[in-house]
Amino acid sequence: MTQACAAAPAGRTSGHLTPQLVEWLDAHADAIDTGECDPGAVLPPLVEAGVFRWGVPAQWDGHDGTDIGDAIEAVAELGYYSMACAFVAWGHRVFIEYVLHSPNRELAQRWLPALMAGRVAGASALSNAMKFLGGIESLQITATQDGAGWRLDGAMPWVTNLRPQGFVVAAAVRAPDGRVAVVALPHDVPGLERSADLPLIGLQSSNTAAISLTATPAGADCLLHEDARAYLPGLRPSFVGIQCSLAIGLARRSLDEARRAAGRGNAPKGILAAPLEDLSARTAALADELVQGVRSGRLRQTPAALFKLRIELADAAAQAVQLELQAAGGAAYLRGRQPGFARRLRELAFVPIVTPSLVQLRAELARHEGTF
Structure with a gap:
């Protein structure tokens, strides 16, 4: 049975984590790992403590003068206390990175404020694409033409930070013309189905689940990049x-x-x-x-x-x-x-x-x- 984990107050330290967040992590690390902590309570304290501001431009409420190295260190500091929290942070932060580097600036305007404020959780299902680029695995999602847009079919068997309160997930798809594109799909798009949380032996409060897509519509507004090989x-x-x-x-x-x-x-x-x-x-x-x-x-x-x-x-x-x-x-x-x-x-x-x-x-x- 899950329990509500009290929120950690925000603040700033000389490192990458606040003392309030460290106290919260120490108190809840075991419960987050075993699933005794409400998974929905994991992301908000990280957002409130500014974990995702490292390496993000100031125009998007980031810490000015910091870079991706600071983001790596911030997540490593989380991992010192809780790998489940670090895993959640990885999914959210890399999704922010995808949006920061997308040429689709309308998509960035739509999602970055919500991601930085924690109103929506960012989830990365691009491990399949990274393995595909290395010749390790075939793509698991295909697109068929549907007027000016596409219909997507396929699966994402293991994705973290699929927060039921709202998420957006990045996925690679094989387009009708054979190229590989990268899209951002919100949790409530038709045809997207989230499974129950996977029965992991640990990291249980990480909102890790599978996604299936059945004739899911995707238009230009959800395109992170039209060419995954370049992106x-x-x-x-x-x-x-x-x-x-x-x-x-x-x-x-x-x-x-x-x-x-x-x-x-x-x-x-x-x-x-x-x-x-x-x-x-x-x-x-x-x-x-x-x-x-x-x-x-x-x-x-x-x-x-x-x-x-x-x-x-x-x-x-x-x-x-x-x-x-x-x-x-x-x-x-x-x-x-x-x-x-x-x-x-x-x-x-x-x-x-x-x-x-x-x-x-x-x-x-x-x-x-x-x-x-």
């Missing part, structure tokens, strides 16, 4: 970069918890000091390489390097959780003795499978011998 490669560093924030946040938290556990004498004195120091330095270096590579545009030109970073950060998160377990010892296997550890184990299980999955990325990298 999506430029967005891929933001898409994958913010996705990497989930692993960064988890690795940082488990490393900190491992230090605390080792300090309590749960492991022989000093035995984990070197591994903790080495992994902390490696995680910091990988996170910095990611942020700087996205900021500079280098990772747009070298997507293989971007995907390798995703794999290495996932490996770092896995090692960090294992170090936490080793440092805490048997206490980690007892309820309440190592708070949050069971949640972090479930969170870790999600890192390799968020699409494109690590298996898919490794297979594609091997097929192309390190290049895309």
Whole structure:
């Protein structure tokens, strides 16, 4: 049975999260993961605390002078406390990025104010398109001509932040002329059906569900871009970069918890000091390489390097959780003795499978011998 999670007051700190939001996250992280928190209560505190203002131009109520690197760091800081919240934030923030870079300025005028205010949730169903561009998967939505517009048929099997109170979802479709376009579909468009929330083992209050489309109308007013091949490669560093924030946040938290556990004498004195120091330095270096590579545009030109970073950060998160377990010892296997550890184990299980999955990325990298 879900419970209403009290809203977190807004404010501003020297980091990317407010102290009020951190307090709220600490209080509700386990409930959000297990679904005991009303999923509809997750997005509003993030909006109120300004999480989505990082890297957004001031004209759209963003933090002036910040960039996509700040957005990556903000979501990583969320992931330190709750991967479910970070996952919701990823979906909402990358949708904002899609709209910011869309040539359809009427669409931007229509959706950006609502997205920034949290009146509507942004959802990204473009993992299929990103995999399609890499030759990993075929497109799952097709369009047929219907007068001046299209009718869409297909499915989006796994989409997060599908807030029942109102959402808009980005999807790639194969147009009647064979090109691939990207559209933004509101929750109440005819023919769009949202499933019940998927029965996940964690991240349950993330409004993650499936969508089916049956003769769904789509006109020029919902077109994010008419050519996904021209549009999506430029967005891929933001898409994958913010996705990497989930692993960064988890690795940082488990490393900190491992230090605390080792300090309590749960492991022989000093035995984990070197591994903790080495992994902390490696995680910091990988996170910095990611942020700087996205900021500079280098990772747009070298997507293989971007995907390798995703794999290495996932490996770092896995090692960090294992170090936490080793440092805490048997206490980690007892309820309440190592708070949050069971949640972090479930969170870790999600890192390799968020699409494109690590298996898919490794297979594609091997097929192309390190290049895309």
